[in-house]
Amino acid sequence: MTIEDLRTIAENERQAQKKFQHHVCVCIAAGCLSSGADQVRDAIKKEVAEAGMAGEVLVKGVGCMGLCSAGPLVSVETEDQLFANVTPEDASELVRSIDTGTADLKHCDTAVPFFERQQKIVLENSGKIDPERIEDYISNDGYRALVTAITEMTPPEIVALMVKSGLRGRGGAGYPTGLKWSTVSKTGEQAKYVICNADEGDPGAFMDRAVLESDPHRVLEGMAIAAYAVGAQNGFIYVRAEYPLAVKHLKTAIKQAERLGLLGNNICNSRFSFHVDIRLGAGAFVCGEETALIASIEGQRGAPRPRPPYPAQEGLWNCPTLINNVETFANVAPIVRNGAAWFAAIGTEKSKGTKVFALAGRVANTGLIEVPMGITLREIIHEIGGGIPDGKQYKAVQTGGPSGGCIPEQHLDSPVDYESLARIGSIMGSGGMIVMDETSCMVDVAKYFMEFCASESCGKCVPCRTGTRQMLAILEKITAGEATAADLALLEELCDLVKNTSLCGLGQSAPNPVVTTLKYFHDEYDRHISGEGCPICKEHAASSAEVSQ
Amino acid sequence: MTKAPVRIKTLTIDGREVGAREDQTILDVARENHIFIPTLCDLPGLTAVGACRLCLVEVRGVNRLLPACVTAVAEGMEVSVSSERIDRYRRSILELLFAERNHVCSVCVTNGHCDLQSLALKLGMTHVHFPYQYPRLPVDASHERFVVDHNRCILCTRCVRVCDEIEGAHTWDVMSRGVDCRVITDLAEPWGKSESCTGCGKCVQVCPTGALSEKGKSVAEMSKRRQFLPYLTLMREARR
Ligand SMILES: Cc1cc2nc3c(=O)[nH]c(=O)nc-3n(C[C@H](O)[C@H](O)[C@H](O)COP(=O)(O)O)c2cc1C
Numbered sequence: 104m105t106i107e108d109l110r111t112i113a114e115n116e117r118q119a120q121k122k123f124q125h126h127v128c129v130c131i132a133a134g135c136l137s138s139g140a141d142q143v144r145d146a147i148k149k150e151v152a153e154a155g156m157a158g159e160v161l162v163k164g165v166g167c168m169g170l171c172s173a174g175p176l177v178s179v180e181t182e183d184q185l186f187a188n189v190t191p192e193d194a195s196e197l198v199r200s201i202d203t204g205t206a207d208l209k210h211c212d213t214a215v216p217f218f219e220r221q222q223k224i225v226l227e228n229s230g231k232i233d234p235e236r237i238e239d240y241i242s243n244d245g246y247r248a249l250v251t252a253i254t255e256m257t258p259p260e261i262v263a264l265m266v267k268s269g270l271r272g273r274g275g276a277g278y279p280t281g282l283k284w285s286t287v288s289k290t291g292e293q294a295k296y297v298i299c300n301a302d303e304g305d306p307g308a309f310m311d312r313a314v315l316e317s318d319p320h321r322v323l324e325g326m327a328i329a330a331y332a333v334g335a336q337n338g339f340i341y342v343r344a345e346y347p348l349a350v351k352h353l354k355t356a357i358k359q360a361e362r363l364g365l366l367g368n369n370i371c372n373s374r375f376s377f378h379v380d381i382r383l384g385a386g387a388f389v390c391g392e393e394t395a396l397i398a399s400i401e402g403q404r405g406a407p408r409p410r411p412p413y414p415a416q417e418g419l420w421n422c423p424t425l426i427n428n429v430e431t432f433a434n435v436a437p438i439v440r441n442g443a444a445w446f447a448a449i450g451t452e453k454s455k456g457t458k459v460f461a462l463a464g465r466v467a468n469t470g471l472i473e474v475p476m477g478i479t480l481r482e483i484i485h486e487i488g489g490g491i492p493d494g495k496q497y498k499a500v501q502t503g504g505p506s507g508g509c510i511p512e513q514h515l516d517s518p519v520d521y522e523s524l525a526r527i528g529s530i531m532g533s534g535g536m537i538v539m540d541e542t543s544c545m546v547d548v549a550k551y552f553m554e555f556c557a558s559e560s561c562g563k564c565v566p567c568r569t570g571t572r573q574m575l576a577i578l579e580k581i582t583a584g585e586a587t588a589a590d591l592a593l594l595e596e597l598c599d600l601v602k603n604t605s606l607c608g609l610g611q612s613a614p615n616p617v618v619t620t621l622k623y624f625h626d627e628y629d630r631h632i633s634g635e636g637c638p639i640c641k642e643h644a645a646s647s648a649e650v651s652q
Numbered sequence: 653m654t655k656a657p658v659r660i661k662t663l664t665i666d667g668r669e670v671g672a673r674e675d676q677t678i679l680d681v682a683r684e685n686h687i688f689i690p691t692l693c694d695l696p697g698l699t700a701v702g703a704c705r706l707c708l709v710e711v712r713g714v715n716r717l718l719p720a721c722v723t724a725v726a727e728g729m730e731v732s733v734s735s736e737r738i739d740r741y742r743r744s745i746l747e748l749l750f751a752e753r754n755h756v757c758s759v760c761v762t763n764g765h766c767d768l769q770s771l772a773l774k775l776g777m778t779h780v781h782f783p784y785q786y787p788r789l790p791v792d793a794s795h796e797r798f799v800v801d802h803n804r805c806i807l808c809t810r811c812v813r814v815c816d817e818i819e820g821a822h823t824w825d826v827m828s829r830g831v832d833c834r835v836i837t838d839l840a841e842p843w844g845k846s847e848s849c850t851g852c853g854k855c856v857q858v859c860p861t862g863a864l865s866e867k868g869k870s871v872a873e874m875s876k877r878r879q880f881l882p883y884l885t886l887m888r889e890a891r892r
């Protein structure tokens with residue numbers, strides 16, 4: 104494969120697509136699929152065939168378009184139209200009026216902040232290309248970065264490029280990606296591995312799933328460039344077994360890339376070979392932690408081990424191992440294509456580029472968004488998210504899932520970057536963002552996340568295994584209205600203990616939701632332990648009693 | 653074959669200057685110099701896992717606490733093995749262990765010979781200020797010579813490691829997550845039915861508590877014999 108071959112494939116694909124007057128894209132990523140998008144696609148295909156328009160209308164299944172709450176989504180690209188909540192019955196109307204563009208269906212206005220305030224790098228192809236066709240990816244600049252890297256650049260040049268871009272890990276901790284690559288590349292010539300962390304266990308998070316379902320080749324390309332840069336020969340994608348569509352698309356993508364010689368032996372006729380395999384995770388949250396993930400691939404119990412040695416020095420089967428998140432790898436090809444300076448110009452001084460978030464909870468628009476770093480939480484929630492529905496009051500936003508914190512109104516103007524979020528007690532995390540309004544009890548929220556951590560703790564180290572259980576018991580006591588000030592003091596003591604003595608990130612960050620709610624919503628805790636009680640909990644109890652009657 | 657020269661590092665532990673081989677951990681050096689650091693999961697001769705968190709120490713210039721059992725020495729390191737904060741954390745961790753399962757020393761076979769009990773005494777743990785969890789856990793007495801009482805297990809995994817690394821049987825492992833973790837024999841079958849168990853009893857001897865004991869022992873009668881471990885380790889190293 105040469106850059107010319109690639110260009111030919113891209114050109115042929117573009118010509119083939121141009122033959123069609125209309126491109127109808129049906130989102131078949133998990134969100135829309137769960138509301139029957141595959142049937143919508145099939146119905147439209149059938150209508151097109153019956154109307155004898157198969158030569159004019161191209162119907163393709165594409166990845167996530169972002170506004171998952173309005174799914175199934177269908178776009179008619181050529182007419183710049185987006186339809187929401189489409190059903191198979193709508194197919195005939197859609198096809199009948201496709202030439203006039205006057206379909207009497209639920210239109211989705213794309214000239215709104217939800218679409219206009221986003222900036223897409225990771226998701227640039229998402230919702231546009233057919234994730235199961237490598238040609239579609241190639242016709243959108245796909246694999247150009249890989250071929251350029253192998254044929255025109257040296258590994259140290261690529262590492263230097265990544266350092267200069269300022270890209271930081273999107274898996275949660277924000278470790279500088281270039282630095283990690285450089286560490287692995289300096290370990291000399293030996294067996295090395297590249298691992299893509301697609302375990303995504305945070306409740307409510309689906310960023311990585313969307314990327315893998317919508318644009319799997321982008322991740323493979325990023326991994327292959329990484330392997331070339333650090334000198335690795337084999338790679339693994341560790342993906343949750345709960346993501347069957349992502350796994351299917353990945354499998355197809357790997358086969359296609361191998362067939363074209365973009366993965367496998369002697370890529371681009373060079374000495375560089377890279378093989379990628381998929382490993383399925385059984386759904387333990389802790390297996391997203393890098394050392395536990397490596398143990399799991401090795402066939403051992405998925406429990407973290409102390410670092411150092413870091414995986415970059417001693418990882419999979421004791422070989423130097425580069426492990427990055429899905430979204431981190433998804434940024435690689437655009438950086439190689441457009442240069443480090445281009446990437447570094449986006450975002451803030453210390454946090455470059457964009458971040459994908461799964462916006463959920465009490466906002467008008469929920470779904471998947473990609474925004475430049477440095478945007479404020481207020482802009483995300485009130486502009487992109489469209490504010491709090493039903494005339495309710497904003498209360499808090501939770502970022503970083505069970506490892507993150509709850510951010511109150513007073514910090515809504517904080518920019519979204521690694522340092523700023525850490526300063527206010529939360530973390531960037533992998534991209535979960537849950538908005539809460541006045542109907543949420545913050546103690547209840549803290550309890551929910553603690554329940555998650557306690558049951559997902561691997562049980563290896565004492566403070567996390569038993570400390571989270573003790574904290575959960577106290578939180579249960581508080582929400583039941585049976586706690587005293589002494590319990591609150593014990594809770595705070597346990598937060599400090601578990602944070603500072605646990606072995607891995609799960610335990611070290613498990614207290615965060617409690618710590619931030621104690622800090623910003625202490626009055627709600629007080630209300631629970633004084634005789635007064637929590638009005639929100641009372642209301643919930645009353646309404647759930649009604650339901651059970 | 654010539655061996656690579658051993659490099660020596662100097663560091664201070666509680667203000668005392670000590671020398672160490674570069675492949676040693678803080679815990680190794682402290683032990684050599686008779687400086688006490690509390691440990692439960694560690695046992696010389698077995699792979700260190702850093703699980704009990706009792707050996708956490710402060711190292712100057714590092715803003716988190718480091719487990720001495722898995723932290724390599726470095727030149728000029730300044731280690732404090734004890735402080736008001738660390739001592740408090742250690743007592744709390746011990747208390748959490750006592751509160752997690754049913755450690756009623758007065759009726760235990762290892763009363764008086766138990767690592768957990770003696771550490772609690774040594775670290776001045778006077779009472780448990782966390783609520784007791786009182787789980788109801790089974791006792792497996794199906795093996796002809798040994799008993800496992802899960803109520804006394806602190807999940808240190810010494811039994812798992814000695815069985816795998818020294819005996820080579822890998823009869824023991826851990827199942828489940830969080831507080832539901834349990835040591836198991838084979839695939840969670842009764843110990844007496846285990847096909848991989850050789851009956852060597854090494855697990856019983858390394859177990860720090862009364863969780864693993866020999867049958868026929870009454871209260872306070874089960875003391876553990878661990879001399880075999882340094883001996884076996886030494887012999888194997890010599891052969892290597
Ligand atoms: C409990 C726990 C769960 C984690 N889960 C994930 C995950 O699901 N996906 C992920 O990419 N990183 C996860 N991480 C972070 C990884 O350990 C690791 O830092 C990351 O994969 C590195 O990639 P990056 O540098 O590209 O962010 C988790 C960490 C912890 C402590």
Ligand code: SF4
Nearest residue numbers: 561563564567607610
């Ligand atoms: S902190 Fe929790 S998840 Fe991490 S090693 Fe300890 S017990 Fe396991």
Ligand code: SF4
Nearest residue numbers: 805806808809811859
């Ligand atoms: S049975 Fe004994 S040695 Fe095994 S994990 Fe439990 S306490 Fe440790």
Ligand code: FES
Nearest residue numbers: 702704705707721
């Ligand atoms: S002895 Fe170091 S953690 Fe247990």
